[in-house]
Structures are given as structure tokens and as C-alpha cells.
Amino acid sequence: MxxxxxxxxxxxxxxxxxxxxxxxxxxxxxxxxxxxxxxxxxxxxxxxxxxxxxxxxxxxxxxxxxxxxxxxxxxxxxxxxxxxxxxxxxxxxxxxxxxxxxxxxxxxxxxxxxxxxxxxxxxxxxxxxxxxxxxxxxxDKLYLPGLIKLKRLIDGGFFGRVLSIRGEFGYWVFEGDWQPAQRPSWNYRAEDGGGITTDMFCHWSYVLEYLFGPSKAVTARAVTHIPTRFDEQGTPYEATADDAAYGIFELADGVIAQLNSSWVVRVFRDELVEFQVDGTEGSAVAGLRRCRIQHRAATPKPVWNPDLPVTERFRDQWQEVPDNADLDNxxxxxxxxxxxxxxxxxxxPYDFLSGARGVQLAELGLRSSEEGRRIEVPEVTL
The missing domain is CATH 3.40.50.720 (NAD(P)-binding Rossmann-like Domain)
Incomplete structure (x- = not known):
């Protein structure tokens, strides 16, 4: 061997x-x-x-x-x-x-x-x-069972023309005073390379690119919601890096992706990350492992009426995508x-140039937040 x-x-x-x-x-x-x-x-x-x-x-x-x-x-x-x-x-x-x-x-x-x-x-x-x-x-996100199933749907033409992607990622990271934080303290210090925009926009870059196409423009807001945290020794420190980032990414053919990343959100969804993709022929919600779909022909007809209680269970109207394979870590x-x-x-294909595109998107996201404007994403080459 x-x-x-x-x-x-x-x-x-x-x-x-x-x-x-x-x-x-x-x-x-x-x-x-x-x-x-x-x-x-x-x-x-x-x-x-x-x-x-x-x-x-x-x-x-x-x-x-x-x-x-x-x-x-x-x-x-x-x-x-x-x-x-x-x-x-x-x-x-x-x-x-x-x-x-x-x-x-x-x-x-x-x-x-x-x-x-x-x-x-x-x-x-x-x-x-x-x-x-x-x-x-x-x-790693491209190797998640949920996104592998989503890729299968894309390749099979399930969505028709893709219209939009909406993603939610994150969970509550404790401040470190009365409960230990789940992430190291350097994550919240910009001078040490911390910040959720720098971390997660690198992920969103390749997830969007390899599933739907590269980002053409970004509008973002990076925020430090919790200004003081406590390090591994219990000492308070100033959080100089952002702990939440809210981004809008414009892809080719008018596709819009809205992706929220947060270490200060309490989870009310089935998985820590979920993406909803809506297309003319169907929609899907993919997480770490699960993926559920609703085809055009099986889409119900909700009617907005705030005067009556909702009696239908919307999540029960979606179909589970089968594993069809044993998917590894x-x-x-x-x-x-x-x-x-x-x-x-x-x-x-996941080489250093692909990694550089992720760094670029994070840089432009932070710049968009600082300047309060939409920024186009130029092509990067060696």
C-alpha cells in the first residue's frame, strides 16, 4: 500500500x-x-x-x-x-x-x-x-447531503427557471460569561482575522458559484450586535469583528440570492443552515442533510386572510427527497x-483561485457595508 x-x-x-x-x-x-x-x-x-x-x-x-x-x-x-x-x-x-x-x-x-x-x-x-x-x-458545504440532493434537482431541471435563493445560517454563540462560548474568541476580533462576513461569504461564494453561477454584484450589511464578549479565561474583551452579516447577491439571468449569517440568532428551523430555492416549475428547501420539494403541479393555493386562523400545515405539503445513496462526512x-x-x-476545481474568489466576495461585502451601497463583483484571474 x-x-x-x-x-x-x-x-x-x-x-x-x-x-x-x-x-x-x-x-x-x-x-x-x-x-x-x-x-x-x-x-x-x-x-x-x-x-x-x-x-x-x-x-x-x-x-x-x-x-x-x-x-x-x-x-x-x-x-x-x-x-x-x-x-x-x-x-x-x-x-x-x-x-x-x-x-x-x-x-x-x-x-x-x-x-x-x-x-x-x-x-x-x-x-x-x-x-x-x-x-x-x-x-465542505458542497459535500453536504442536503446540497448534493439540491444539485441533483438542478441537474435534472426540476426548478425550470430559477428565480431566487434564500438562505439562513447560524445559531446563538454564548457571550462567554455565564456559559462558555462555542467558538474561540479570536472569531470576534478583527485584528486576529475574525468576523462572520470573512468566514461565511467565502462559503457563499462557492455554494452560489457551483450550484447557480458566480455572484455579479453584492449588497451587504455587516453588524457587531454584541460589543463585549468574554475570552477563554473569562476576561471581557471588545468584539471588534462583525457577528452577523446580511447579504443580497445578484447572479446571472436575474437570479437573486438573500443569505443571512449570524452568531446571534436563536434557531427556529429544522437545521442550522437552510436554503430555499424557488423556480418557475418548483421549489426546494435544503439543509445539512434533508431536502424537501414542492412541484408546480402540487403547489397549493394559499389565500391571505388575517381574519381567520390558518388551518393548513404548510410544511406537510412538501415531499422529501430520498437519500438514494450513503453519503459520507x-x-x-x-x-x-x-x-x-x-x-x-x-x-x-476547488483550488486556490476558487478560494481567492471567496476572499474577494468577503472583501466586497465588507466594503458594501462600510459604504452603504451595491458593489459589482469583477472577474478575478491569475
């Missing part, structure tokens, strides 16, 4: 540990590796990297991982067999480490955003392309696709 070194930088963080190390890389090895087109397999050899020696040692011992280090430069320079460098650090630290990996000849796979600015994101894309390394960015599925791209040179 072939083995591939995978340097994993940032595994002591929540996403780096849970989704990428445990539920992706280790889960892939548990199933016997990544299956290639000829039936052979590739086993991943993780090398853990981070700043906290104690946490790294504990993780390595817990999962039986032989190699770990706090010196990313040493492992990139002196590992005999190059492989994949993966980065799940805070955004402000990502560009510098990723450039080192590219210069050392490693293929690179990173969380998003790839960098703090569009200029830096495009620089990474150019350097990686010129160096001939295979580069990829996490596009989205992070793990993209890891497998990226490893096949590295080993077999299979197509992988």
Missing part, C-alpha cells in the same frame, strides 16, 4: 481536530485508505504541527500518531518524502506557512479563507500554480477527492 505524508498544521483547534484529523484523515485510514481508480489504496501518514507542545503530545498519544512537532519549518524542510501540507490555523497565520510549504515542494490543501486579503489570496494562487504544486481549498469526502487529485491528477 502506498503511503502519503500529510503535515497537519492547526490540529489543536476545533475544526482542525474534529473534522480534519479525526473525521477525515484518521477515518480514511480506519477504512483502509483512499481508494484509487485502479483499486489500490493510499494510506495517510499524519504529522501533527501546532504551537502547544502539551496538546500536540496528548493528541498524538491519544490517536497513536508517531510524528508531531512545534517547528513547521523543520518538518517541511527535512521530511524526506514530500506529500501534502494542510493548514487549519487562524487566518492571519495561514499565508506565511502555506508559502513555506509551496517553496519546499509540498502540495497544499487549506481551510478557507486562504488569506486575509484578495491580493494575498491571488498571490498564493499564482505562486502555487507557478511552482507546479497541487493546491486545494476546503469547500463532507470534509472526509473532499479529502478523498483531493488525495486522488494529488496522486492520480484527477480534476479538482
Amino acid at each position: 502506498r503511503k502519503l505524508n500529510v503535515v497537519m498544521n492547526g490540529v489543536t483547534g476545533r475544526m482542525g481536530y474534529r473534522q480534519h484529523l479525526v473525521r477525515s484523515v484518521l477515518a480514511i485510514n480506519h477504512q483502509g485508505g483512499v481508494t484509487l481508480s485502479d483499486g489500490s489504496r493510499v494510506r495517510l501518514e499524519p504529522i501533527l504541527v501546532g504551537r502547544n507542545e502539551v496538546k500536540l503530545r496528548e493528541l498524538a498519544e491519544q490517536h497513536g500518531i508517531q510524528r508531531w512537532t512545534t517547528d513547521v519549518d523543520e518538518v517541511l524542510r527535512h521530511t524526506a518524502e514530500r506529500g501534502v501540507y494542510f493548514d487549519a490555523q487562524v487566518t492571519s497565520a495561514r499565508e506565511k506557512s502555506t508559502l513555506k510549504a509551496i517553496e519546499a515542494g509540498w502540495d497544499v490543501y487549506t481551510e478557507k479563507p486562504t488569506a486575509e486579503t484578495l491580493e494575498s489570496a491571488l498571490h498564493l494562487a499564482r505562486v502555487a500554480t507557478e511552482a507546479g504544486v497541487r493546491h486545494g481549498v476546503v469547500h 463532507g470534509f472526509k469526502a473532499q479529502w478523498e477527492d483531493y488525495i486522488r487529485h494529488v496522486v492520480e491528477d484527477t480534476p479538482h
Whole structure:
């Protein structure tokens, strides 16, 4: 069996540990590796990297991982067999480490955003392309069962002409005083790369692009609803980054997407993220796992009458889209696709240029909010 070194930088963080190390890389090895087109397999050899020696040692011992280090430069320079460098650090630290990996000849796979600015994101894309390394960015939302079902509907022509998309994402993140926060404090400090616009508009960029088409213009409002939060030590700090973002995205052919992102909303929906797509022939509501539809021929005829109570249950009038397949963890599925791209040179469109488009949309969304106006989204190229 072939083995591939995978340097994993940032595994002591929540996403780096849970989704990428445990539920992706280790889960892939548990199933016997990544299956290639000829039936052979590739086993991943993780090398853990981070700043906290104690946490790294504990993780390595817990999962039986032989190699770990706090010196990313040493492992990139002196590992005999190059492989994949993966980065799940805070955004402000990502560009510098990723450039080192590219210069050392490693293929690179990173969380998003790839960098703090569009200029830096495009620089990474150019350097990686010129160096001939295979580069990829996490596009996990496209691998969600709910969005896979939605893509199936789009490809089958279910909607007719798509008219609009409405999305709601978020949940209440506790302030950290009387209950611990579910997200790290850096998320709420702009100087550390925090902010929900920077985080989520990178997602909305590729979700809209690969399902419906790229954004042509954006109008957004980014807000810091809760000005004071409490860090991991219980110390109050000023929240300098936005905790909610309300966006309108104009796509081709007059399609309008309205997407709300919030860490200060209490959930009254079936899943933490839901998208409603309305078209001339039918509508769908897709979440993390479920997808429900209502075809034109089965659409009821509601009548507005505020003087009488509503007796019909509108949600009962929708049909469930079947799974039709066992759909794996989205992070793990993209890891497998990226490893096949590295080993077999299979197509992988979710590269650093795609990541740069996400950074661009976040930048323009923040600019739209600051200037109070609609902003067109120019095409970005290398």
C-alpha cells in the first residue's frame, strides 16, 4: 500500500481536530485508505504541527500518531518524502506557512479563507500554480447531503427557471460569561482575522458559484450586535469583528440570492443552515442533510386572510427527497477527492483561485457595508 505524508498544521483547534484529523484523515485510514481508480489504496501518514507542545503530545498519544512537532519549518524542510501540507490555523497565520510549504515542494490543501486579503489570496494562487504544486481549498458545504440532493434537482431541471435563493445560517454563540462560548474568541476580533462576513461569504461564494453561477454584484450589511464578549479565561474583551452579516447577491439571468449569517440568532428551523430555492416549475428547501420539494403541479393555493386562523400545515405539503445513496462526512469526502487529485491528477476545481474568489466576495461585502451601497463583483484571474 502506498503511503502519503500529510503535515497537519492547526490540529489543536476545533475544526482542525474534529473534522480534519479525526473525521477525515484518521477515518480514511480506519477504512483502509483512499481508494484509487485502479483499486489500490493510499494510506495517510499524519504529522501533527501546532504551537502547544502539551496538546500536540496528548493528541498524538491519544490517536497513536508517531510524528508531531512545534517547528513547521523543520518538518517541511527535512521530511524526506514530500506529500501534502494542510493548514487549519487562524487566518492571519495561514499565508506565511502555506508559502513555506509551496517553496519546499509540498502540495497544499487549506481551510478557507486562504488569506486575509484578495491580493494575498491571488498571490498564493499564482505562486502555487507557478511552482507546479497541487493546491486545494476546503469547500465542505458542497459535500453536504442536503446540497448534493439540491444539485441533483438542478441537474435534472426540476426548478425550470430559477428565480431566487434564500438562505439562513447560524445559531446563538454564548457571550462567554455565564456559559462558555462555542467558538474561540479570536472569531470576534478583527485584528486576529475574525468576523462572520470573512468566514461565511467565502462559503457563499462557492455554494452560489457551483450550484447557480458566480455572484455579479453584492449588497451587504455587516453588524457587531454584541460589543463585549468574554475570552477563554473569562476576561471581557471588545468584539471588534462583525457577528452577523446580511447579504443580497445578484447572479446571472436575474437570479437573486438573500443569505443571512449570524452568531446571534436563536434557531427556529429544522437545521442550522437552510436554503430555499424557488423556480418557475418548483421549489426546494435544503439543509445539512434533508431536502424537501414542492412541484408546480402540487403547489397549493394559499389565500391571505388575517381574519381567520390558518388551518393548513404548510410544511406537510412538501415531499422529501430520498437519500438514494450513503453519503459520507463532507470534509472526509473532499479529502478523498483531493488525495486522488494529488496522486492520480484527477480534476479538482476547488483550488486556490476558487478560494481567492471567496476572499474577494468577503472583501466586497465588507466594503458594501462600510459604504452603504451595491458593489459589482469583477472577474478575478491569475
